Amino acid sequence: MTPDSVHAHPCHAFDLAIVGGGVNGAGIARDAAGRGLSVLLVEQGDLAGATSSASTKLIHGGLRYLEHYKFRVVREALAEREVLLRAAPHIVWPLRFVLPHHAGLRPRWLIRLGLFLYDHLGGRRILPGTRSLDLRRAPEGAALRPDYAHGFAYSDCWVEDARLVVLNARDAADRGAEVRVRTRCVSAERAGGVWRLALAGEGAGEARARVLVNAAGPWVADFLTRGARLNAPARVRLVKGSHIVVRRLWDGPHAYMFQNADGRICFAIPFETDFTLIGTTDLDFTGDPATAAIGEDETRYLCGAVSAYLARPVTEADVVWSYAGVRPLYDDGASRAQEATRDYVLALDAPDGAPPLLSVFGGKITTYRRLAEAALARLAPLLPMRGAWTATAPLPGGDFPHDGAPALAARLIAAHPWLAAATARRLVRQFGTDAHHLLDGADGPEPPLVADLTPREARWMIEREWARTPDDILWRRTKLGLRASAAEVAALARFMGTPADMPGRHAAE
Incomplete structure (x- = not known):
């Protein structure tokens, strides 16, 4: 079923209806x-429009x-790393820290x-294990202050978080689910x-469902009390x-994890080349999670945290983009926000045989698939x-070996010799094997709309990935907003027939 399929008969x-x-x-879904x-899946904004596109973009234990x-x-979480890899x-790959x-x-x-x-x-099989580092000699120490002599290298994975959401919705729709955004x-x-x-909104009307799942993220408690008019069965901590x-602050594909004096940790990760x-x-x-934005004190904190380790300090003037998201953690009574559990809690409300309501509290992006299995296990009776x-099924475009992205990009260039190598790599990292279907019938380059984004690619995202605005394309389905000029955003907006705003841009232009 395509994103633009007709709505089910009233x-x-x-x-199952999922909010x-x-x-x-x-x-x-x-x-x-x-x-x-x-299955019916409804989303008040864009897919991954809130918390799920505002993560640190790690699949980690x-x-x-x-x-x-x-x-x-x-x-x-550790077991899920290689399942998702x-x-x-195409959107999950190993990263050394x-x-x-x-x-x-x-x-x-x-x-x-x-x-x-x-x-x-x-049960690690693919990812390499930990090793000790002499940072005075190892290339990974070159970017650090000289007083850090020893360290460790270990493995986790990187994920394009918003694309992970879109591809799950794509697979759900391909298997018959109805997805209504906005x-x-x-x-x-x-x-x-x-x-x-x-x-209400784009998919306005009435729907009926035997079971309702409240997966509203930071709005989970709000939907319970205002939407379903029920008492929240569990507490949520935003x-x-x-x-x-x-x-870019250093050469090399590795990332850093820094310990802070306040007991917290901070990641510094290669991003978008x-x-x-x-x-x-x-x-x-x-307050309203939709209004979440980084504060000046947070920017100073992050700059200070990495500057304590890096040979070249990071200042607030260096920031080219910033974002903030609100995580709906289960409130386990932890005294500090960083100590609150990242585990998930599934609360089932079905009094006296009434139609069931399953509410999702907490969780983390790494274990979303296991959370879904647990939710279906609760509903199986x-x-x-x-x-x-x-556990063994690829997401759309993911039907190739875990280390096969370079070979896939080479085949894409061989089939389309006019394709720039950097563009081929980006298309593979976004679409995987679907990049071949995206370019099917293309006999030469198109004038781009933004950076190397072509009308063909934009149409794919509109028709198959529920993109409705420039922001959907530039900040969630891609991160090309980092490279977009105002004129290019206006051109994309005209192409899509929407206003030319860039709500994803929070810092320097």
Whole structure:
């Protein structure tokens, strides 16, 4: 079923209606559709338009969670790294992290023990293990201040977070799910043995479903109380995480994890070839999650955190882009935001056989697929469905070896000799094997709309990936907003027939 397929007949009751098009909602929709259920997914904005596009963009076990004895959470996340690497090698790829030892903070033996556990808890097969580094001689030490002599290198994975959401929605739609973006669920009520949903926006109308899933992310409690008019069965703690992007700070493909004096850690990661991504903060948040933005104090904090390690300090003037997102963590009573659990809680409300409501609290992008499996396991007694299947199934475009992106780009160039090598690499990293379908019938280069983005690519995102505005394309389906001029954004807006704003741009033009 395509994104523009007609809406189901109003008399039809879906097996499952899901409110929220972030990674959890899209992951549940994909899993459910693949089990033979009829699925409706509604999202009030763009897919991955909030928390799921504002992550640190890592598929990782969470090394620092070991300090809080969250062994099950870490084990599950570590195992998922290679599951997702195999399922989506175009948007997930290995990344080596360098952890310099700071003599005044965690002792070396404790770090070594933590990394030993990290290497062995999750059944690692593809990713290389930890090794010690002499930073005075290793190339990874060149960008650091000379007083950092020792360190460690370990493995995790990088992910294009928003594309992960889009591809889950794509796969769900390909398996029969109906996906409606720019569609808000105004109300949900139990009536006649089903949920009756009132929808507003692009997909306005009424829908009915046997089971309702509340995957509204930071709006999960708000939807319960205002949309479904129920009491929240669990508490949610909203925690804001902010990131900054600067010009590339070092040569080499490695990333850094830095320990901070306040006990927190900070990542510095190669980003979009020419940039470095730095994050994140953890601050309790109140108010509308849609208004979340980085504060000046957070920018100073992140600049200071990395400048304590890097030979060349980072200043606020270096920031070319910034973003902030609100994570809906389950409130376990932790005293500090950074200590709140990243585990997920699934709360099922089905009093006296009434139509069930499953609410999703917490979670992290790394374990979204396991969360979806757990959600379907909770619902299996209530809906006839096939068994779990996503552990070995590739996402759209991901049907190639985990280390096959360079070979795929070479084949793309061989088929289209006019294609620039950098563009071929970008297309493979976004679309995987679908890049061949994208270029099917193209007999030469097109004049680009933004950077190397062509009308053909923009049409693909509009027709197959639910893109509706320039922001959807420039900041979620790609990060070409980092390279876009005002004139190019205006040209893309004219092409799409939408206003030429750039809400993704928060800092220097």
